[in-house]
Amino acid sequence: MQTPELTRGFGSDNHSPVHPRILEALTLVNQGHAAAYGQDPYTERARARFREIFNHPVEVFFVFNGTAANVLVLRSLLKSHEAVITAETSHLAVDECGAPEFHGGHKVLTCRTVDGKIGPEDIKPWLIRKGDQHAVQPRLVSIAQPTEFGTVYTIDELKRLRQFCNDNGLYLHMDGARLANACVQLNCSFADLTTGVGLDALSLGGAKNGLLGAEAVVLFSQSHASDFRFIQKQEMQLPSKVRFFAAQFEAYFANNFWREIAMRSCELAQKLAAGLREIPAVSITQKVESNAVFARVPKHWIKPLKDVCFFYVWNERDWTLRLMLSYDNDESDIRRFLDAAIKLSNQGTLT
Numbered sequence: 001m002q003t004p005e006l007t008r009g010f011g012s013d014n015h016s017p018v019h020p021r022i023l024e025a026l027t028l029v030n031q032g033h034a035a036a037y038g039q040d041p042y043t044e045r046a047r048a049r050f051r052e053i054f055n056h057p058v059e060v061f062f063v064f065n066g067t068a069a070n071v072l073v074l075r076s077l078l079k080s081h082e083a084v085i086t087a088e089t090s091h092l093a094v095d096e097c098g099a100p101e102f103h104g105g106h107k108v109l110t111c112r113t114v115d116g117k118i119g120p121e122d123i124k125p126w127l128i129r130k131g132d133q134h135a136v137q138p139r140l141v142s143i144a145q146p147t148e149f150g151t152v153y154t155i156d157e158l159k160r161l162r163q164f165c166n167d168n169g170l171y172l173h174m175d176g177a178r179l180a181n182a183c184v185q186l187n188c189s190f191a192d193l194t195t196g197v198g199l200d201a202l203s204l205g206g207a208k209n210g211l212l213g214a215e216a217v218v219l220f221s222q223s224h225a226s227d228f229r230f231i232q233k234q235e236m237q238l239p240s241k242v243r244f245f246a247a248q249f250e251a252y253f254a255n256n257f258w259r260e261i262a263m264r265s266c267e268l269a270q271k272l273a274a275g276l277r278e279i280p281a282v283s284i285t286q287k288v289e290s291n292a293v294f295a296r297v298p299k300h301w302i303k304p305l306k307d308v309c310f311f312y313v314w315n316e317r318d319w320t321l322r323l324m325l326s327y328d329n330d331e332s333d334i335r336r337f338l339d340a341a342i343k344l345s346n347q348g349t350l351t
C-alpha cells in the first residue's frame with residue numbers, strides 16, 4: 001500500500017503522529033485478556049499514578065476526546081437550570097458544535113477577552129441575577145490552561161479565581177487540553193496547577209501531546225465522581241478496552257515524559273516567534289507562553305506561506321495566523337517558514 005507523503009506544518013498539535021514511546025506502551029499491554037471497562041490491573045495502576053501525580057485522591061475517567069471530557073464535566077456538575085461561564089473564545093463556547101447545550105442543556109455564558117483569559121471582573125456581570133427564579137443560574141467557571149490563544153494563567157491568577165468562585169458558590173473547571181505546556185511555562189507540576197489551586201474538575205488532554213485518542217477527566221471530589229460513571233456510559237464515552245487508555249497515560253507520566261514533549265513544542269514556538277519578530281511586516285499579537293504563535297501578516301502572504309508550511313488563519317478580518325507547534329516539528333520547518341516570510345518581506349520592500 002502506498003502511503004501519501006505528508007509534510008509537517010503548523011496546523012495543529014493534533015496533526016502530529018502518535019509518539020513512538022506511546023505506541024510502544026500500547027504494544028506492551030497488547031497481550032492476554034484483561035477485564036473490560038476499567039476493571040483491569042493496568043487501569044488500576046494508572047489510577048494510582050494519577051493520584052501520585054495530582055497529589056490528591058482524584059477520580060479518573062478515560063474518554064475518547066476533549067469535547068466529551070468538557071461536556072461530561074458539565075453534565076456531572078451542573079443541574080439543568082445551571083450555566084457555565086467561560087471565555088468567548090473558549091473551545092467549549094465556539095468549537096464544540098453546541099455539544100454542551102445539546103447534551104446537558106446548559107446555557108453557556110461567555111465573557112469578552114483579549115488574551116483568552118478571564119478573571120473575576122469579567123465574570124461578575126453574569127452573577128447579577130443569581131437567585132432570580134427567572135434567570136439561568138451560573139454555577140461553574142470553565143477556563144482553559146493554556147488558553148486557546150496560548151496564553152497562560154499564573155498560579156496567583158488561578159488562586160484569585162478560585163477564591164472568587166468560592167465566594168460566589170461557583171465550581172472551577174480547567175480545560176487542560178495542553179496542560180503540560182502551561183506546566184513548562186510556569187516551571188511547575190500538574191499538581192501545582194490543579195490540586196494546589198483547588199480545582200473541582202480537569203479535562204486532561206492526551207491527543208495534542210502524542211497520545212492516541214485518549215483524554216482523561218480528573219475529578220477532585222468524591223461527591224462529583226459518584227454519578228460520573230453513569231453519565232459517562234449514558235453519553236457513550238465509556239471505552240471497553242480501557243487498558244489501552246491507561247497505558248498511554250502511564251507512559252506519558254513516566255520519567256516526566258510529558259515535560260519532554262511539552263518542552264519541545266514550547267521551545268519551538270519561542271524560536272518561531274523570535275524569527276518572526278525580526279520581520280517588520282509581521283506582528284505577534286499574543287504573548288507566546290506555550291506552543292502557539294499568533295502572528296498578523298499581510299493578506300497576500302497567506303497563500304505562499306501556506307504552501308511551505310500549512311496553518312490556519314485565526315482571524316480573516318486582520319489576517320492573524322494561528323501557528324501551532326508540535327513535539328515532532330523541527331528547526332527545518334521553522335527555517336522554511338521564516339525564509340518564505342523574509343522573501344515576501346523583501347519583495348514588499350522592492351515594489
Ligand SMILES: Cc1ncc(COP(=O)(O)O)c(C=O)c1O
Pocket residue numbers: 064065066067068091092144147148175177207
Ligand atoms: C482548548 C481545547 N480544548 C479541548 C479540545 C478538545 O477537542 P477534541 O474534542 O477535538 O479532542 C481542543 C482541541 O482542539 C482544544 O483546543
